[in-house]
Amino acid sequence: MSTATSAPSALAPLHSQTIAELSARLVRGELSAVELTKAVIERTRAVEPQVKAFNSFDEADALAQAAASDVRRAAGEALGPLDGIPIGLKDVIAVRDQPLTASSRMLANFVSPYDATVTERLKNAGAVLWGRLNLDEFAMGSSTENSATQTTRNPWDLACVPGGSSGGSAAAVAAGQAIATLGSDTGGSIRQPAAFCGVVGLKPSYGLVSRYGLIAFASSLDQIGPFTRTVEDAALLLQAIAGHDARDSTSFNTQIPDYRAALAQAGKPSAWKLGVPKEYFGEGIDAEVSAAVERAIEFYRAQGCEIVEVSLPHTRYCLDVYYVLATAEASSNLARYDGIRYGHRAQGASDIVDLYFKSRAEGFGEEVKRRIILGTYVLSSGYYDAYYLRAQKVRRLVTQDFLNAYAKVDALITPTVPAPAFKVGAKADPLALYLCDIYTIGANLAGLPAISLPCGFTAGGLPIGLQLIGQPFGEAALLRIAQAYETAHDWHRRVPAL
Amino acid sequence: MPEEIDIDRVAQLARIALTPEEKEKFSRQLGDVLTHIHQLEQVDVSGVEPMSHAQPLANVWQADEPRPGLPLEDVLRNAPAHRSGMISVPKIID
Numbered sequence: 025m026s027t028a029t030s031a032p033s034a035l036a037p038l039h040s041q042t043i044a045e046l047s048a049r050l051v052r053g054e055l056s057a058v059e060l061t062k063a064v065i066e067r068t069r070a071v072e073p074q075v076k077a078f079n080s081f082d083e084a085d086a087l088a089q090a091a092a093s094d095v096r097r098a099a100g101e102a103l104g105p106l107d108g109i110p111i112g113l114k115d116v117i118a119v120r121d122q123p124l125t126a127s128s129r130m131l132a133n134f135v136s137p138y139d140a141t142v143t144e145r146l147k148n149a150g151a152v153l154w155g156r157l158n159l160d161e162f163a164m165g166s167s168t169e170n171s172a173t174q175t176t177r178n179p180w181d182l183a184c185v186p187g188g189s190s191g192g193s194a195a196a197v198a199a200g201q202a203i204a205t206l207g208s209d210t211g212g213s214i215r216q217p218a219a220f221c222g223v224v225g226l227k228p229s230y231g232l233v234s235r236y237g238l239i240a241f242a243s244s245l246d247q248i249g250p251f252t253r254t255v256e257d258a259a260l261l262l263q264a265i266a267g268h269d270a271r272d273s274t275s276f277n278t279q280i281p282d283y284r285a286a287l288a289q290a291g292k293p294s295a296w297k298l299g300v301p302k303e304y305f306g307e308g309i310d311a312e313v314s315a316a317v318e319r320a321i322e323f324y325r326a327q328g329c330e331i332v333e334v335s336l337p338h339t340r341y342c343l344d345v346y347y348v349l350a351t352a353e354a355s356s357n358l359a360r361y362d363g364i365r366y367g368h369r370a371q372g373a374s375d376i377v378d379l380y381f382k383s384r385a386e387g388f389g390e391e392v393k394r395r396i397i398l399g400t401y402v403l404s405s406g407y408y409d410a411y412y413l414r415a416q417k418v419r420r421l422v423t424q425d426f427l428n429a430y431a432k433v434d435a436l437i438t439p440t441v442p443a444p445a446f447k448v449g450a451k452a453d454p455l456a457l458y459l460c461d462i463y464t465i466g467a468n469l470a471g472l473p474a475i476s477l478p479c480g481f482t483a484g485g486l487p488i489g490l491q492l493i494g495q496p497f498g499e500a501a502l503l504r505i506a507q508a509y510e511t512a513h514d515w516h517r518r519v520p521a522l
Numbered sequence: 523m524p525e526e527i528d529i530d531r532v533a534q535l536a537r538i539a540l541t542p543e544e545k546e547k548f549s550r551q552l553g554d555v556l557t558h559i560h561q562l563e564q565v566d567v568s569g570v571e572p573m574s575h576a577q578p579l580a581n582v583w584q585a586d587e588p589r590p591g592l593p594l595e596d597v598l599r600n601a602p603a604h605r606s607g608m609i610s611v612p613k614i615i616d
Contacts, residue, residue, distance in 0.1 A: 137596035230576045244575035273582040274575065344559045355536060362537070365609055369602035376612050377537075385539040393538055398552050400536040401527055411559065416572030418565050423573060454551055455558065471576020496576075 039067040039200035040519050043257040046203060047105040050097065057108025061090035061152050064110045068201040071522045074182055076174045077196040079115045080123050081155035086110065089152040096150065105260050107150030112202035114193045115156040116163055117248065118237035119143050126239050127171035128161045130367045130387030140237020141272065142206060142248050142265045149264040154202055157192030161389045162358065163213055163241045165189050166460040170391040175448055178220060179520040180486055184445040187217030190251070194221040197251045199522055204252045204261050208238055210245045211346050212464025215476035218251055219440035219489020222478045222518065225251050226258045229497045230471030231276030234269035242353035245468040254516055255477065255507040259283035262499060278497055286500035287507055294328030296505060299433035303339035304463055310443040316480035316488040317439045320509060324437070327508065332433050336425040339466065341418050343458060346465045348402050348415035355399030361387060394454065423470040430495050435505050438463050440476040440489030463491060473499045475506050478515035525556040
């Protein structure tokens with residue numbers, strides 16, 4: 025069992041500092057990007073045998089990017105707060121000439137022929153792109169146990185899962201193997217692992233961040249977002265990746281505010297109304313999680329926020345809607361993996377149809393097959409109306425619940441996950457694992473921004489996550505509300521004893 | 523009673539060869555999941571428009587202008603088999 029230590033920031037090793045701190049030191053010339061990147065590489069080498077966060081990393085490539093950053097800075101051409109900062113990417117985000125596996129045998133040998141939009145934007149911001157982070161295969165899962173590569177471990181307790189699907193992205197930030205990372209969130213895949221690993225995880229509004237170059241799971245739900253140590257860092261990383269992109273037709277053309285400046289504006293908690301959805305505090309919630317979230321609510325109340333009980337009456341249907349729609353979309357998206365143009369191709373097929381059947385049987389893991397089968401079933405003739413169409417209608421009712429609540433409140437406050445991280449292998453039944461996502465799915469169905477931030481630890485030393493769900497494209501307000509909690513607490517300053 | 527799904531038909535539609543063990547296991551597990559999903563029948567959805575995504579967008583148009591695609595060598599780099607600049611596949615027509 026790990027014991028937490030509280031590390032004052034100035035004395036913290038480089039690998040556990042924040043983007044804001046490190047970028048200030050880079051600006052002052054106290055630190056070079058190469059020194060910082062070497063420190064992150066050293067840390068990664070030291071703890072990776074235990075944590076197993078990475079599918080791969082390329083030290084020479086990272087050091088070359090860092091050297092280029094130092095040259096820019098010396099020439100007075102530094103690109104902003106991310107210049108020279110090592111940032112890891114979930115292995116579903118394309119980086120030209122780097123592997124892109126989705127933690128699947130299907131893509132074991134795939135090399136990206138182009139950059140995702142977020143990758144391009146991070147490169148333009150000068151970030152040092154560092155490593156390909158593990159996930160549940162094709163982002164389907166809540167623990168990284170569905171990875172064909174390895175199971176990532178929770179840095180706070182190596183016997184526990186880091187959550188998923190972006191488990192590698194969360195664990196790497198918690199363990200100091202990257203300063204920040206990107207993940208993707210379809211039903212909670214950023215926020216749930218952020219909660220399990222004691223870091224900040226933000227799922228932006230649907231359409232805020234381009235999905236071009238993200239391996240698709242469920243296209244109407246997927247969003248890319250940051251994992252960081254602080255809310256301010258989440259604002260910095262979001263700033264770099266948000267914004268309209270003509271290559272993603274669901275990218276929304278909206279004015280992007282200055283998120284960090286929004287944080288600097290004096291927040292007035294007495295003007296905030298926070299909604300507590302009663303359906304999120306029912307049976308099945310762990311007592312320590314519930315108590316920690318209640319204390320967070322009391323904190324906001326003590327700051328002068330108005331706390332309002334609200335009802336999201338269709339909450340109990342979210343999981344069902346999600347598993348119909350996400351698997352239906354996945355069955356369609358994953359039809360492209362047929363062994364023809366790229367990906368695994370089976371040997372010894374008798375004809376081309378046999379080649380499809382065998383390549384997909386060999387290339388996909390069990391959970392991916394299970395979800396493709398379910399998705400194919402709910403879309404098949406005779407069942408489409410009963411399942412898919414009905415789920416789409418209930419999705420609208422779920423969304424309407426949130427919009428009704430936002431007529432009364434600025435944001436919703438909930439636990440991120442009903443319970444802390446569980447032991448590797450503890451949830452063998454798919455349905456039990458699906459229930460991990462009950463508090464996170466609603467924001468995906470309704471397209472809302474939502475953030476998880478640390479709000480305490482269990483007696484056993486596992487992190488607990490607080491979720492704040494904001495209004496559509498209300499990231500600036502959401503970050504400000506989150507930061508008000510963070511600055512008054514030091515949970516985010518704790519680091520696991522690895 | 524868990525819902526029975528015709529696993530052979532669905533696997534055929536999904537183009538995945540399943541082993542007998544997978545068929546048995548998936549049928550059982552998906553029956554449980556579908557039982558849970560049947561909760562949706564309790565919801566009154568009369569008059570509710572289906573929602574396909576959370577964006578206030580309908581059609582997104584782009585100018586119909588030619589643009590360069592991926593260079594051939596980038597496309598072929600990930601192809602399982604290729605010949606003379608083309609991806610090769612098993613024989614389709616006798």
